[in-house]
Amino acid sequence: MEQKGRIYVVGLGPGNREYMSMRAIRAIEDAEVVIGYKTYIDLIRDLLAGKEVIDSGMRKEVERCHLTLDKALEGKKVALVSSGDAGVYGMAGIMLEIKDERDEDIDIEIVPGITAASAASAVLGAPMMHDFAVISLSDLLTDWELIKKRLTCAAMGDFVVALYNPKSMGRVHQIEEAREIMMKYKGKDTPVGIVKNAKRQGEEVIITDLEHMLDYAIDMLTVVVIGNAHTYVKNGKMITPRGYQR
Numbered sequence: 001m002e003q004k005g006r007i008y009v010v011g012l013g014p015g016n017r018e019y020m021s022m023r024a025i026r027a028i029e030d031a032e033v034v035i036g037y038k039t040y041i042d043l044i045r046d047l048l049a050g051k052e053v054i055d056s057g058m059r060k061e062v063e064r065c066h067l068t069l070d071k072a073l074e075g076k077k078v079a080l081v082s083s084g085d086a087g088v089y090g091m092a093g094i095m096l097e098i099k100d101e102r103d104e105d106i107d108i109e110i111v112p113g114i115t116a117a118s119a120a121s122a123v124l125g126a127p128m129m130h131d132f133a134v135i136s137l138s139d140l141l142t143d144w145e146l147i148k149k150r151l152t153c154a155a156m157g158d159f160v161v162a163l164y165n166p167k168s169m170g171r172v173h174q175i176e177e178a179r180e181i182m183m184k185y186k187g188k189d190t191p192v193g194i195v196k197n198a199k200r201q202g203e204e205v206i207i208t209d210l211e212h213m214l215d216y217a218i219d220m221l222t223v224v225v226i227g228n229a230h231t232y233v234k235n236g237k238m239i240t241p242r243g244y245q246r
């Protein structure tokens with residue numbers, strides 16, 4: 001009988017091997033074909049001996065998913081890899097959409113990973129102990145007006161806010177506007193954590209506040225975590241109380 005293909009959409013976590021799940025490693029080991037953006041493929045080179053490896057450039061997500069499906073329909077086991085959690089601004093959604101669009105019957109297993117917000121949180125201390133909102137500042141695929149509305153609602157609701165895609169070479173004022181929106185509803189001394197390369201090589205951490213956050217380097221390898229009204233900094237750690245004391 002012909003082997004039936006299958007697809008794993010695998011979140012690799014922030015980068016260091018120790019933060020990758022056992023299931024993610026097993027899925028990659030089981031795969032005959034591994035597909036992903038080159039930077040992520042490089043993180044798992046040592047696991048790829050004897051496999052067909054297809055690395056592609058950024059912003060080729062749709063093509064990558066079509067290719068994954070094509071290979072699986074040939075009867076192969078294919079791992080499509082993505083950083084952090086594949087289901088958080090990752091490849092999982094596009095993969096499921098394309099499978100449905102093409103109306104193919106193929107098993108897709110989504111393997112979760114540690115997302116940047118969790119990794120950054122662990123580096124900072126415990127800033128996300130209470131309700132939090134994750135917001136991407138990238139307006140490439142989302143209308144900036146909608147992003148501003150979400151920032152406003154999160155700030156009004158006193159959520160801890162984790163900002164993904166905060167700033168790139170071409171997108172510089174989004175983080176400034178995001179800070180202005182936060183300043184309308186949160187105190188200027190609200191703790192802010194800026195983590196670059198959380199839990200991977202090149203990790204950098206800054207703990208500052210809303211007033212001063214723009215004095216520090218922020219880029220696409222960074223997550224910015226803004227506290228709620230109860231978040232404080234002690235002994236170099238950012239802490240949001242869970243509230244058991246009250």
Ligand code: SAH
Nearest residue numbers: 014084085115116164165197198220222223
């Ligand atoms: N699927 C990924 C997110 C992809 S969006 C995940 O779950 O983590 C890309 C954004 O994620 C980057 O611009 C940055 O804001 C954030 N990011 C991803 N990995 C990171 C890391 N190790 N340290 C800090 N930020 C990271």
